[in-house]
Amino acid sequence: MKKALIILFALVLGILTGLFVGTRSELIVEAADVVGNMWLNALRMTVIPLVFTLLIVGIGKAASMARAGRMTARAILFMIFILWCSSAMAAFVTPALLNIFPLNIDAAAALQAALGDAAAPGDVPPFSEFLRALIPTNAIAAA
Known part of the structure:
Protein backbone atom coordinates (compact mmCIF):
# COMPACT_ATOMS: atom_id res chain seq x y z
CA MET A 1 0.00 0.00 0.00
CA LYS A 2 1.28 3.48 -0.78
CA LYS A 3 2.42 5.65 2.09
CA ALA A 4 -0.13 8.34 1.25
CA LEU A 5 -2.97 5.84 1.61
CA ILE A 6 -1.57 4.58 4.91
CA ILE A 7 -1.38 8.17 6.20
CA LEU A 8 -4.93 8.89 5.02
CA PHE A 9 -6.20 5.69 6.65
CA ALA A 10 -4.44 6.56 9.93
CA LEU A 11 -5.90 10.09 9.82
CA VAL A 12 -9.45 8.80 9.34
CA LEU A 13 -8.92 6.16 12.04
CA GLY A 14 -7.58 8.81 14.44
CA ILE A 15 -10.55 11.10 13.77
CA LEU A 16 -13.06 8.30 14.33
CA THR A 17 -11.27 7.16 17.49
CA GLY A 18 -11.20 10.73 18.79
CA LEU A 19 -14.92 11.17 18.12
CA PHE A 20 -15.74 7.89 19.85
CA VAL A 21 -13.44 8.34 22.86
CA GLY A 22 -14.06 12.08 23.20
CA THR A 23 -17.69 11.54 24.06
CA ARG A 24 -16.92 8.72 26.50
CA VAL A 29 -9.17 13.47 26.27
CA GLU A 30 -7.22 15.46 28.88
CA ALA A 31 -4.31 12.99 28.75
CA ALA A 32 -4.24 13.13 24.95
CA ASP A 33 -4.32 16.93 25.10
CA VAL A 34 -1.35 17.02 27.50
CA VAL A 35 0.68 14.56 25.43
CA GLY A 36 -0.18 16.40 22.22
CA ASN A 37 0.84 19.77 23.66
CA MET A 38 4.11 18.33 24.94
CA TRP A 39 4.77 16.91 21.46
CA LEU A 40 4.07 20.26 19.79
CA ASN A 41 6.27 22.11 22.29
CA ALA A 42 9.10 19.70 21.56
CA LEU A 43 8.66 20.38 17.84
CA ARG A 44 8.68 24.14 18.46
CA MET A 45 11.94 23.80 20.39
CA THR A 46 13.66 22.77 17.17
CA VAL A 47 12.44 25.76 15.18
CA ILE A 48 14.60 28.49 16.77
CA PRO A 49 17.90 26.60 16.47
CA LEU A 50 17.09 25.73 12.86
CA VAL A 51 16.20 29.32 11.98
CA PHE A 52 19.33 30.59 13.74
CA THR A 53 21.48 28.08 11.84
CA LEU A 54 19.87 29.01 8.54
CA LEU A 55 20.48 32.68 9.29
CA ILE A 56 24.17 32.09 10.02
CA VAL A 57 24.59 29.93 6.93
CA GLY A 58 22.76 32.54 4.84
CA ILE A 59 25.04 35.30 6.07
CA GLY A 60 28.08 33.14 5.37
CA LYS A 61 26.88 32.34 1.88
CA ALA A 62 26.05 35.98 1.22
CA ALA A 63 29.57 36.94 2.28
CA SER A 64 31.06 34.31 0.00
CA MET A 65 28.79 35.41 -2.83
CA ALA A 66 29.86 39.02 -2.27
CA ARG A 67 33.31 37.97 -3.37
CA ALA A 68 31.78 36.53 -6.53
CA GLY A 69 30.55 39.79 -7.97
CA ARG A 70 30.03 43.47 -7.60
CA MET A 71 26.27 43.18 -8.00
CA THR A 72 25.97 40.94 -4.93
CA ALA A 73 28.00 43.37 -2.84
CA ARG A 74 25.78 46.23 -3.98
CA ALA A 75 22.67 44.20 -3.08
CA ILE A 76 24.02 43.48 0.41
CA LEU A 77 24.91 47.13 0.95
CA PHE A 78 21.46 48.17 -0.24
CA MET A 79 19.84 45.76 2.24
CA ILE A 80 21.97 47.20 5.05
CA PHE A 81 20.95 50.71 3.95
CA ILE A 82 17.26 49.73 4.06
CA LEU A 83 17.76 48.25 7.54
CA TRP A 84 19.40 51.46 8.78
CA CYS A 85 16.65 53.59 7.25
CA SER A 86 13.93 51.53 8.91
CA SER A 87 15.78 51.77 12.24
CA ALA A 88 16.09 55.54 11.88
CA MET A 89 12.43 55.78 11.01
CA ALA A 90 11.49 53.79 14.10
CA ALA A 91 13.73 55.95 16.28
CA PHE A 92 12.92 59.42 14.92
CA VAL A 93 9.88 59.49 12.64
CA THR A 94 7.55 57.48 14.88
CA PRO A 95 7.93 59.78 17.92
CA ALA A 96 7.55 62.80 15.63
CA LEU A 97 4.34 61.36 14.21
CA LEU A 98 3.07 60.68 17.72
CA ASN A 99 3.72 64.35 18.58
CA ILE A 100 1.86 65.50 15.46
CA PHE A 101 -1.03 63.06 15.99
CA PRO A 102 -1.27 62.62 19.77
CA LEU A 103 -3.10 59.78 21.40
CA ASN A 104 -6.63 60.45 22.66
CA ILE A 105 -6.49 61.52 26.34
CA ASP A 106 -8.99 58.87 27.43
CA ALA A 107 -7.09 56.17 25.57
CA ALA A 108 -3.78 57.36 27.05
CA GLY A 116 0.35 50.58 36.06
CA ASP A 117 -1.73 47.93 37.80
CA ALA A 118 -0.26 44.62 38.84
CA ALA A 119 -2.54 41.68 38.31
CA ALA A 120 -3.57 39.68 41.34
CA PRO A 121 -2.05 36.21 41.51
CA GLY A 122 -4.33 33.60 40.04
CA ASP A 123 -5.25 30.11 41.09
CA VAL A 124 -2.72 27.31 41.12
CA PRO A 125 -2.77 25.68 37.68
CA PRO A 126 -3.65 21.99 37.41
CA PHE A 127 -1.03 19.25 37.10
CA SER A 128 -1.66 18.96 33.35
CA GLU A 129 -0.39 22.54 32.92
CA PHE A 130 2.76 21.58 34.80
CA LEU A 131 3.29 18.69 32.39
CA ARG A 132 2.75 20.98 29.41
CA ALA A 133 5.34 23.39 30.79
CA LEU A 134 8.00 20.67 31.08
CA ILE A 135 8.98 21.08 27.42
CA PRO A 136 9.41 24.77 26.59
CA THR A 137 8.37 26.15 23.23
CA ASN A 138 11.31 28.51 22.90
CA ALA A 139 14.88 27.42 23.61
CA ILE A 140 16.15 31.01 23.96
CA ALA A 141 13.44 32.02 26.42
CA ALA A 142 13.96 28.80 28.36
CA ALA A 143 17.67 29.53 28.69
Missing part, protein backbone atom coordinates in the same frame (compact mmCIF):
# COMPACT_ATOMS: atom_id res chain seq x y z
CA SER A 25 -14.01 9.72 28.72
CA GLU A 26 -12.88 13.17 29.81
CA LEU A 27 -9.71 11.74 31.38
CA ILE A 28 -8.49 10.22 28.10
CA ALA A 109 -5.24 57.31 30.56
CA ALA A 110 -6.67 53.83 30.02
CA LEU A 111 -3.31 52.64 28.70
CA GLN A 112 -1.45 54.11 31.68
CA ALA A 113 -3.95 52.57 34.10
CA ALA A 114 -3.64 49.17 32.43
CA LEU A 115 0.14 49.29 32.48
Whole structure:
Protein backbone atom coordinates (compact mmCIF):
# COMPACT_ATOMS: atom_id res chain seq x y z
CA MET A 1 0.00 0.00 0.00
CA LYS A 2 1.28 3.48 -0.78
CA LYS A 3 2.42 5.65 2.09
CA ALA A 4 -0.13 8.34 1.25
CA LEU A 5 -2.97 5.84 1.61
CA ILE A 6 -1.57 4.58 4.91
CA ILE A 7 -1.38 8.17 6.20
CA LEU A 8 -4.93 8.89 5.02
CA PHE A 9 -6.20 5.69 6.65
CA ALA A 10 -4.44 6.56 9.93
CA LEU A 11 -5.90 10.09 9.82
CA VAL A 12 -9.45 8.80 9.34
CA LEU A 13 -8.92 6.16 12.04
CA GLY A 14 -7.58 8.81 14.44
CA ILE A 15 -10.55 11.10 13.77
CA LEU A 16 -13.06 8.30 14.33
CA THR A 17 -11.27 7.16 17.49
CA GLY A 18 -11.20 10.73 18.79
CA LEU A 19 -14.92 11.17 18.12
CA PHE A 20 -15.74 7.89 19.85
CA VAL A 21 -13.44 8.34 22.86
CA GLY A 22 -14.06 12.08 23.20
CA THR A 23 -17.69 11.54 24.06
CA ARG A 24 -16.92 8.72 26.50
CA SER A 25 -14.01 9.72 28.72
CA GLU A 26 -12.88 13.17 29.81
CA LEU A 27 -9.71 11.74 31.38
CA ILE A 28 -8.49 10.22 28.10
CA VAL A 29 -9.17 13.47 26.27
CA GLU A 30 -7.22 15.46 28.88
CA ALA A 31 -4.31 12.99 28.75
CA ALA A 32 -4.24 13.13 24.95
CA ASP A 33 -4.32 16.93 25.10
CA VAL A 34 -1.35 17.02 27.50
CA VAL A 35 0.68 14.56 25.43
CA GLY A 36 -0.18 16.40 22.22
CA ASN A 37 0.84 19.77 23.66
CA MET A 38 4.11 18.33 24.94
CA TRP A 39 4.77 16.91 21.46
CA LEU A 40 4.07 20.26 19.79
CA ASN A 41 6.27 22.11 22.29
CA ALA A 42 9.10 19.70 21.56
CA LEU A 43 8.66 20.38 17.84
CA ARG A 44 8.68 24.14 18.46
CA MET A 45 11.94 23.80 20.39
CA THR A 46 13.66 22.77 17.17
CA VAL A 47 12.44 25.76 15.18
CA ILE A 48 14.60 28.49 16.77
CA PRO A 49 17.90 26.60 16.47
CA LEU A 50 17.09 25.73 12.86
CA VAL A 51 16.20 29.32 11.98
CA PHE A 52 19.33 30.59 13.74
CA THR A 53 21.48 28.08 11.84
CA LEU A 54 19.87 29.01 8.54
CA LEU A 55 20.48 32.68 9.29
CA ILE A 56 24.17 32.09 10.02
CA VAL A 57 24.59 29.93 6.93
CA GLY A 58 22.76 32.54 4.84
CA ILE A 59 25.04 35.30 6.07
CA GLY A 60 28.08 33.14 5.37
CA LYS A 61 26.88 32.34 1.88
CA ALA A 62 26.05 35.98 1.22
CA ALA A 63 29.57 36.94 2.28
CA SER A 64 31.06 34.31 0.00
CA MET A 65 28.79 35.41 -2.83
CA ALA A 66 29.86 39.02 -2.27
CA ARG A 67 33.31 37.97 -3.37
CA ALA A 68 31.78 36.53 -6.53
CA GLY A 69 30.55 39.79 -7.97
CA ARG A 70 30.03 43.47 -7.60
CA MET A 71 26.27 43.18 -8.00
CA THR A 72 25.97 40.94 -4.93
CA ALA A 73 28.00 43.37 -2.84
CA ARG A 74 25.78 46.23 -3.98
CA ALA A 75 22.67 44.20 -3.08
CA ILE A 76 24.02 43.48 0.41
CA LEU A 77 24.91 47.13 0.95
CA PHE A 78 21.46 48.17 -0.24
CA MET A 79 19.84 45.76 2.24
CA ILE A 80 21.97 47.20 5.05
CA PHE A 81 20.95 50.71 3.95
CA ILE A 82 17.26 49.73 4.06
CA LEU A 83 17.76 48.25 7.54
CA TRP A 84 19.40 51.46 8.78
CA CYS A 85 16.65 53.59 7.25
CA SER A 86 13.93 51.53 8.91
CA SER A 87 15.78 51.77 12.24
CA ALA A 88 16.09 55.54 11.88
CA MET A 89 12.43 55.78 11.01
CA ALA A 90 11.49 53.79 14.10
CA ALA A 91 13.73 55.95 16.28
CA PHE A 92 12.92 59.42 14.92
CA VAL A 93 9.88 59.49 12.64
CA THR A 94 7.55 57.48 14.88
CA PRO A 95 7.93 59.78 17.92
CA ALA A 96 7.55 62.80 15.63
CA LEU A 97 4.34 61.36 14.21
CA LEU A 98 3.07 60.68 17.72
CA ASN A 99 3.72 64.35 18.58
CA ILE A 100 1.86 65.50 15.46
CA PHE A 101 -1.03 63.06 15.99
CA PRO A 102 -1.27 62.62 19.77
CA LEU A 103 -3.10 59.78 21.40
CA ASN A 104 -6.63 60.45 22.66
CA ILE A 105 -6.49 61.52 26.34
CA ASP A 106 -8.99 58.87 27.43
CA ALA A 107 -7.09 56.17 25.57
CA ALA A 108 -3.78 57.36 27.05
CA ALA A 109 -5.24 57.31 30.56
CA ALA A 110 -6.67 53.83 30.02
CA LEU A 111 -3.31 52.64 28.70
CA GLN A 112 -1.45 54.11 31.68
CA ALA A 113 -3.95 52.57 34.10
CA ALA A 114 -3.64 49.17 32.43
CA LEU A 115 0.14 49.29 32.48
CA GLY A 116 0.35 50.58 36.06
CA ASP A 117 -1.73 47.93 37.80
CA ALA A 118 -0.26 44.62 38.84
CA ALA A 119 -2.54 41.68 38.31
CA ALA A 120 -3.57 39.68 41.34
CA PRO A 121 -2.05 36.21 41.51
CA GLY A 122 -4.33 33.60 40.04
CA ASP A 123 -5.25 30.11 41.09
CA VAL A 124 -2.72 27.31 41.12
CA PRO A 125 -2.77 25.68 37.68
CA PRO A 126 -3.65 21.99 37.41
CA PHE A 127 -1.03 19.25 37.10
CA SER A 128 -1.66 18.96 33.35
CA GLU A 129 -0.39 22.54 32.92
CA PHE A 130 2.76 21.58 34.80
CA LEU A 131 3.29 18.69 32.39
CA ARG A 132 2.75 20.98 29.41
CA ALA A 133 5.34 23.39 30.79
CA LEU A 134 8.00 20.67 31.08
CA ILE A 135 8.98 21.08 27.42
CA PRO A 136 9.41 24.77 26.59
CA THR A 137 8.37 26.15 23.23
CA ASN A 138 11.31 28.51 22.90
CA ALA A 139 14.88 27.42 23.61
CA ILE A 140 16.15 31.01 23.96
CA ALA A 141 13.44 32.02 26.42
CA ALA A 142 13.96 28.80 28.36
CA ALA A 143 17.67 29.53 28.69
